Amino acid sequence: MGGVLPLIGKRLLLGLVTLLVVSIIIFGAVELLPGDIAQQILGQSATAETVAALREELGLNRPAYVRYFEWLGGAIQGDFGNSLANQRSVAEQLGPRFANTLFLAALAAVISVPLAIGLGVLAALYRNSVFDRVANAVSLVSISSPEFFLGYILIVFFAVQNQIFPAISNVTPDMEMGERLYRTLLPAITMALVVTAYMMRMTRAAIINLLASPYIEMARLKGVPNSKVITRHALPNALAPIINVVALNLAYLITGVVLVEVVFVYPGVGQLLVDSVTKRDFPVVQACCLIFAATFILFNLIADVGAILSNPRLRHPK
CATH class of the missing domain: 1.20.5 (Single alpha-helices involved in coiled-coils or other helix-helix interfaces)
Structure with a gap:
């Protein structure tokens, strides 16, 4: 230590x-x-x-x-001054907005992280199979599609044509948890589609990279089933890159919500940033940008620390 x-x-x-x-x-x-x-x-x-x-x-x-x-x-000290548009404290405006953004990012993470790791393990387990090829193709399409495009597609199918979810995610502080989840689910799925695809591909690549290691070959020569080789031998040693990918994508979930919040009119920091730019409310713009930057740097630090703790080779100089 x-x-x-x-x-x-x-x-x-x-x-x-x-x-x-x-x-x-x-x-x-x-x-x-x-x-x-x-x-x-x-x-x-x-x-x-x-x-x-x-x-x-x-x-x-x-x-x-x-x-x-x-x-x-x-x-x-937590004092970002007063807004030029309404003379209200910037910190008071940012508080509930940042809580909404964290809630949206947390919901997207709950959906994307287990799904991505599970799909990545399955894709590595059934490498070059039909499932692997379909998963890679779908993930590539998802990564290549901008968030606002995916958001509008989901709105058309699930809000306009089928009316399963609301097209506008107008949440309020006094809203019940069930109603909040219902109104936040569609933008959360939009964000989860992109990060799930990226994390799945990185998890698959990390595990496949370890499958060529000598200890993996030895386990296979001993007759260990392929599923146990991946889950018990490859996956634990692939935790360092997986932790890095997960932490960086969690940072993206918080800092990359601007377009998604604008598409769904979600009352988060991203929507506040866009509104403040339109009004040239510079104290609010500076505060929003600084919060996004601090959040991204914090999750990068978490990724670095997680990699150091999970990979002993990083603790010692080469």
């Missing part, structure tokens, strides 16, 4: 440095957007004195680096 903790500490430090760099990029990108925020808020008919007064009120007349450090210090 003594050798593991320094590696985990280095990964955490690298993650913090990466998040700092990303925060600079987010703030700088918003600063480089054309137009004057104060002018956009007041409209073209505003006088120069009114625009100057609003710029001073918003702190836009101060240097960019001063505003960045103030924004970063507030973000560390």
Whole structure:
């Protein structure tokens, strides 16, 4: 364990440095957007004195680096400032939206992770069979299809033609769990289709790569059935790449929900981000981007730590 903790500490430090760099990029990108925020808020008919007064009120007349450090210090404490559109606290708006996004991502993960690992094991077990070829073909089509296209296809078949699920996933905080699951299931299936296909293919590849190992050949020569060779010998040693793939896809489930939330009008962080970009509500845009970046970096750290713990070779220098 003594050798593991320094590696985990280095990964955490690298993650913090990466998040700092990303925060600079987010703030700088918003600063480089054309137009004057104060002018956009007041409209073209505003006088120069009114625009100057609003710029001073918003702190836009101060240097960019001063505003960045103030924004970063507030973000560390959970204070992202106030929205320019409604003057409400950004953190108060993000709280329920982020909870909705986490719920959607968790539901998609519950559907996709067991299904992907199971299909990957079966595809490796029946390699080059009809099942393997059909599963690979279907997964390739699913990976190649954009999320919004899959979402619209599912809406046409399950909401318009058959009316099994609602086309709009308008969930509310006081909604019962059963109703929430019912309204969230269609966007969750849309996201699960893409990540299931990717995780299935990576699981299959990881297991097949290990089947050529000498200890696998020895197990087969001893007469161990192929199913036990995969489940008892190949699968445990393939956990490191599988954990990496699962963790990265869980990060994608949270950070890649923007298109899906827009298609289904789901009240999550992605929908809030799109609405805020339309309104040029930059404090909300910066907060949404920073949350997405922090979530993605966190799951990358989880993937690295999981790989270190599951693969002893990564704990020692080559």
